[in-house]
Amino acid sequence: MSRSGLFLSFEGIDGSGKSTQAKMLADRVRTAGHDVVHTREPGGSPGAEEIRALVLQGDPDRWSAETEILLFTAARRDHLERTIQPALDAGKVVICDRFADSTRMYQGLSRGNLRAKVDALHDLMIGVEPDLTLLIDMDPETGLSRAKARNTVEERFEDFGASLQEAMRSGFLALATEYADRFRVIDGARDAETVAGDVWAAVSPHMP
Ligand code: ADP
Ligand code: TYD
Numbered sequence: 001m002s003r004s005g006l007f008l009s010f011e012g013i014d015g016s017g018k019s020t021q022a023k024m025l026a027d028r029v030r031t032a033g034h035d036v037v038h039t040r041e042p043g044g045s046p047g048a049e050e051i052r053a054l055v056l057q058g059d060p061d062r063w064s065a066e067t068e069i070l071l072f073t074a075a076r077r078d079h080l081e082r083t084i085q086p087a088l089d090a091g092k093v094v095i096c097d098r099f100a101d102s103t104r105m106y107q108g109l110s111r112g113n114l115r116a117k118v119d120a121l122h123d124l125m126i127g128v129e130p131d132l133t134l135l136i137d138m139d140p141e142t143g144l145s146r147a148k149a150r151n152t153v154e155e156r157f158e159d160f161g162a163s164l165q166e167a168m169r170s171g172f173l174a175l176a177t178e179y180a181d182r183f184r185v186i187d188g189a190r191d192a193e194t195v196a197g198d199v200w201a202a203v204s205p206h207m208p
Contacts, residue, residue, distance in 0.1 A: 005088035006208055007128075009099040011175075012136035013168045014157060015147030016188045017195060021136060022097045024196045025203065029093050032207065037087040040097035041075065045082040048075035056154035065111040072103045073121050080126060091208065099130055101179075105171045106157060110164055132206055134199055135176050138188035140165030 008025070010018040019040070026038040042052040055063065055071050063071065076099070087094050100122050108115035140162055157164075176183035184202040188195055 004091045006093045006206060007088055007130045009096045009130040009133045011098060011101045011133055011172060013140055013143045013165045015143035016136040016138045018097050018136050020192055021195060021199055022095050025199055026095050028200060035092040037092050037094045039083055041079060041099055042072055044079040047078040051075040065107050065114055069107045069118055069121055073125055077125050100126060101133060101175055105168050109167055109171050130182060133183045134202060135172055135183055135185045136188040137185050140169055142189060
């Protein structure tokens with residue numbers, strides 16, 4: 001894969017402030033004079049947005065974890081082909097709210113250990129990691145109360161409850177150690193401007 005652009009992802013539990021930080025970073029990078037593509041998963045291309053509705057709405061037991069691995073990876077492949085790769089080829093900065101690390105956590109850990117299956121399908125069909133991943137870390141109780149306050153229909157995973165969010169938090173921190181070269185852990189339990197300052201300190205040395 002060509003890498004003339006810069007590929008940044010945000011990860012973390014629901015309600016940790018990823019979307020807020022992704023938007024603030026996109027504004028900052030644009031102000032610095034770069035072309036930015038601000039996108040999200042699941043979604044980020046018309047086909048992947050259709051899959052988003054399938055996976056985020058309805059009963060928590062609507063899909064098995066294995067079926068979810070296929071659906072999230074299908075959405076990611078479309079997003080990569082149609083949105084992310086063309087932007088990177090054009091030298092743009094891609095800021096993505098969640099990417100494959102979310103599948104490693106939510107599908108890989110939530111209902112038994114399916115991490116090897118997630119990684120195998122990722123290697124086969126995606127094969128790309130971000131240049132830098134910002135993990136917005138926060139305690140699940142705060143994150144879940146922030147997420148629930150939004151009151152949307154996309155609550156399949158939020159409905160799994162606090163124990164899943166706790167497993168996700170420690171799983172993300174372990175992933176940050178596993179991929180220490182590209183992960184930066186940022187304390188999300190502070191005001192948004194302070195968090196954004198740390199995000200910029202992590203990103204700015206990588207700007208093209
Ligand atoms: P995520 O994308 O990780 O689910 P959001 O950025 O949507 O998180 O934030 C969840 C909620 O918390 C939103 O209502 C948002 O306005 C609020 N929020 C975001 N960052 C902060 C912060 N640093 N302090 C307090 N509230 C925040
Ligand atoms: P998102 O819209 O980022 O929700 P939030 O803003 O609450 O963090 O993501 C929606 C849900 O999708 C979230 O609970 C995590 C889940 N998800 C997966 O389970 N696997 C994945 O691969 C991705 C990208 C998201």
